[in-house]
Amino acid sequence: xDIRTRTRGAALDGAVALAPMLLxxxxxxxxxxxxVARSGHPLAAWFGTSTIYGGAAHLAVLDVLAGGAGWLPAAxxxxxxxxxxxxxxxxxxxxxxxxxxxxxxAAAVMLTDAPWALAQRRPGDRVFYLGAAATLxxxxxxxxxxxxxxxxxxxxxxxxxxxxxxxxxxxxxGRLRTGPVALAAAAAAVTALATAEMPAGAALPVCAVxxxxxxxxxxxx
Numbered sequence: 001x002d003i004r005t006r007t008r009g010a011a012l013d014g015a016v017a018l019a020p021m022l023l024x025x026x027x028x029x030x031x032x033x034x035x036v037a038r039s040g041h042p043l044a045a046w047f048g049t050s051t052i053y054g055g056a057a058h059l060a061v062l063d064v065l066a067g068g069a070g071w072l073p074a075a076x077x078x079x080x081x082x083x084x085x086x087x088x089x090x091x092x093x094x095x096x097x098x099x100x101x102x103x104x105x106a107a108a109v110m111l112t113d114a115p116w117a118l119a120q121r122r123p124g125d126r127v128f129y130l131g132a133a134a135t136l137x138x139x140x141x142x143x144x145x146x147x148x149x150x151x152x153x154x155x156x157x158x159x160x161x162x163x164x165x166x167x168x169x170x171x172x173x174g175r176l177r178t179g180p181v182a183l184a185a186a187a188a189a190v191t192a193l194a195t196a197e198m199p200a201g202a203a204l205p206v207c208a209v210x211x212x213x214x215x216x217x218x219x220x221x
Contacts, residue, residue: 014131021114022139033147035062049141057081088116095124110137187214
């Protein structure tokens with residue numbers, strides 16, 4: 001088997017591995033799309049699917065802007081929610097240090113939770129990671145666009161408020177067997193109940209920070 005065949009095979013393996021996660025993210029993408037459609041500048045908001053590239057951060061930014069805050073608080077919230085990506089990047093750095101600059105940039109641009117989690121199954125397999133990451137990078141904006149087109153019809157559905165939680169549950173449930181992940185989920189759930197009266201744009205980063213701290217403490221214990 002030549003190197004091109006192996007490369008195509010690894011990329012396809014990554015895409016196939018990501019496909020179930022893509023379906024799990026679909027409900028959340030529809031909710032984000034509805035928020036994009038309702039924003040004051042839908043086209044600019046839609047570009048966040050690739051520039052912010054993170055459903056939770058994107059939704060938090062839109063929520064802060066919709067509440068009348070300026071772009072500085074919105075940007076701060078988005079950076080806070082996506083701060084975990086810095087830890088992912090640091091963990092992957094040794095495996096990518098020798099890669100060409102173009103591949104490193106592509107890997108960084110497409111870095112988010114699902115591809116990073118899949119990459120742990122085949123550490124060091126750059127092509128597998130890129131195949132998975134590219135699948136989500138293309139699929140996520142498409143699903144958000146579908147949510148934009150659904151617009152108010154989706155927002156009026158009684159289960160809309162549950163979709164983000166159901167989505168995150170579908171993604172995380174398979175990893176709850178590990179102690180730090182279970183601890184993070186429990187801490188974030190308790191925090192979510194405690195901040196139920198807060199705006200989503202403020203409550204979401206608080207839950208994310210508490211969950212991250214709990215997971216870090218769980219790994220050290």
